[in-house]
Amino acid sequence: MTAPIPRDLPDLPPIPGHVVLPPTVVPARAVLIPARRRPVAAFRGLTALLALTGVAIELLAAGIPATTALSHFTIQSGILLALVMLASARCAWSAHHPLPSALTGAALFYVIAAALVHHVLLAHTSSPFATPDGTGTAWQTAATHILHTAVPVAAALDWLLLTPAGRLHLRQAPAWLLYPLAYLAFSLARGELLLPGTQGRYLYPFLDVAQHGYKIVLGNALLIGLALYALAVLLVALDHIRPDPLRRPR
Numbered sequence: 001m002t003a004p005i006p007r008d009l010p011d012l013p014p015i016p017g018h019v020v021l022p023p024t025v026v027p028a029r030a031v032l033i034p035a036r037r038r039p040v041a042a043f044r045g046l047t048a049l050l051a052l053t054g055v056a057i058e059l060l061a062a063g064i065p066a067t068t069a070l071s072h073f074t075i076q077s078g079i080l081l082a083l084v085m086l087a088s089a090r091c092a093w094s095a096h097h098p099l100p101s102a103l104t105g106a107a108l109f110y111v112i113a114a115a116l117v118h119h120v121l122l123a124h125t126s127s128p129f130a131t132p133d134g135t136g137t138a139w140q141t142a143a144t145h146i147l148h149t150a151v152p153v154a155a156a157l158d159w160l161l162l163t164p165a166g167r168l169h170l171r172q173a174p175a176w177l178l179y180p181l182a183y184l185a186f187s188l189a190r191g192e193l194l195l196p197g198t199q200g201r202y203l204y205p206f207l208d209v210a211q212h213g214y215k216i217v218l219g220n221a222l223l224i225g226l227a228l229y230a231l232a233v234l235l236v237a238l239d240h241i242r243p244d245p246l247r248r249p250r
Contacts, residue, residue: 040162041093047154048085051078051111054146061139068200071190073183074118074147077110081155101167106176108155109235113180113228115152118144121206129205165244173232180228184221 055078059069069075084099084107091098098104121129184207191202191209202208206220 036095037092037162041089043154043162044085044089044092044158047151047158048082048089050146050154051082051085051151054143054151055079055082057139057143058147061137061143063137063140064200068203071187072203073110073180074114076183077107077114078147078151081107081111081151085155085158098164101169102172102175104159104163105168105172105235105239106179108159109176109232110179111152111155112235113231115148116231117204117224118148122204123148131205159239160242161245164246165242166240168236168239170233170236173229173236176232177225177229180225188217 055075058072058075059066062069084104088099088104090096121127122131124130187203187207188209191207194201196210202210205211206224207217209217212220
């Protein structure tokens with residue numbers, strides 16, 4: 001007659017020479033294999049092509065040196081978005097893991113920021129920094145609409161409809177402002193190095209030190225910086241309350 005098996009077995013000592021590993025939590029990202037998303041890749045490729053088209057038209061039809069055109073925030077943010085979209089399209093096409101949210105969120109943030117600055121400060125007739133309308137060629141007008149309207153809308157649609165929700169974090173918002181801060185320093189330094197009277201010495205009218213002085217320009221930069229930080233926080237908040245387009249219904 002055998003003895004009954006106890007319900008609670010004591011923990012056995014580890015076998016000599018073997019290392020007992022503590023339990024770990026493996027993230028789902030390391031286990032789940034992403035699926036191919038070719039329509040998503042196609043849309044992102046078209047968005048990148050749209051951004052590069054706007055940049056190319058601006059460089060060829062603006063009537064200013066290419067170095068001056070490339071110095072504009074809109075052009076730089078458009079190039080960054082195109083590169084990020086091309087990389088994201090490759091990830092979606094070949095079933096790779098998506099790019100870090102800090103990078104994709106920054107690219108989205110910069111093109112939306114450039115669009116808002118254009119529409120609110122430069123194109124709005126009631127703004128003190130409004131630029132004359134109708135002075136450019138048809139190609140320049142097309143580039144303006146592509147870079148300040150079509151590209152931001154396409155980037156926002158990709159974020160809302162094709163990107164998982166809840167990936168952005170509030171700690172990313174201050175890091176996103178480092179580039180606009182560096183751009184401010186670059187723009188002011190560039191204006192100081194160019195001779196007075198040089199065309200396009202200051203890239204934006206609200207940064208024109210020769211006309212407004214450093215006190216007003218730095219005040220403008222502070223207000224715009226606060227507005228950009230509020231925009232970054234708003235993007236993060238919306239990312240956590242919007243529906244997840246990739247979540248499968250149970």
